[in-house]
Amino acid sequence: MSLNACAALVERSDPDRFRATMAAPVAARRVLFPIYAFNVEVTRAPWVTQEAMIAEMRLQWWRDALEEIGAGGTVRKHEVIDALADILDPEGAKTLDDLVAARRWDVYKDAFEDRTHLDEYIDATSGALMWTAARLLGDTNETGVRAFGYGVGVANLLRAIPDLEDRGRKPLVDGTSAGVKALAQDGLAALTRGVAPKAIKLSGFQAEPILKQAIADPSRVASGALGLGPLRQATRLARIALLG
DSSP: OHHHHHHHHHHHHOHHHHHHHHTSOHHHHHHHHHHHHHHHHHHHGGGSOSOHHHHHHHHHHHHHHHHHHHHTSOOOOOHHHHHHHHHOOHHHHHHHHHHHHHGGGGGSOOOOSSHHHHHHHHIIIIIHHHHHHHHHTTOOOHHHHHHHHHHHHHHHHHHHHHHHHHTTOOOOSOOSHHHHHHHHHHHHHHHHHOOOOHHHHGGGTTHHHHHHHHHHOTHHHHTTOOSOOHHHHHHHHHHHHHHO
8 A cells, every 4th residue: 555655645746757657667666656755755845844943854754764774674654664665775775865865955045056066966866866766676877877867857957946946945056048058958968878767767758858948948947938738748758658
């Protein structure tokens, strides 16, 4: 039942990844749904309260749970943790702990120190998420998967810019048109050279067109106009599922 609960959580909170996972091989869903559900919980933890200390405590709760999974002993009861403990090994627990630690940036309103800091954040969140899933599915090309994850992470960040700025965050090091275009170009280059299993590629099915839209017209980032319509989404997802 915990796996079903994870799938339901992803369906409610991350519909793109839900549809992508449903297009993946059935055997892969046992790995993907718990990891994506974990990501939903950790991603939203900093935003459910205005109190930084409470947000930090929520993130620490997940770090403590991952430590329990990595140690192989008794693990706290939680529908996502139950499913995660069935698939995660100590290496995966450590990688996901780095992801949670990176999410501390979301708690506060400080800007990224520089482009390197932003790149590290994207790799520690999107890159780590996809690498953990890919490795548990048998992949060994960490560099290739993290490159793909970085490209998807940039696309997701650009889509989230209006909401992040409304919440008082400073998500871009260079918010000019030239700066947005350069970030999108770097994301597209990483996505293009990235290598990942089909089940992982499916989760980034909108990334390439989003990055190309941002390069062609950076103003679409600020206006929240990135992304494909429902029909093009379905067509692209089906094509990746069939052809990789």
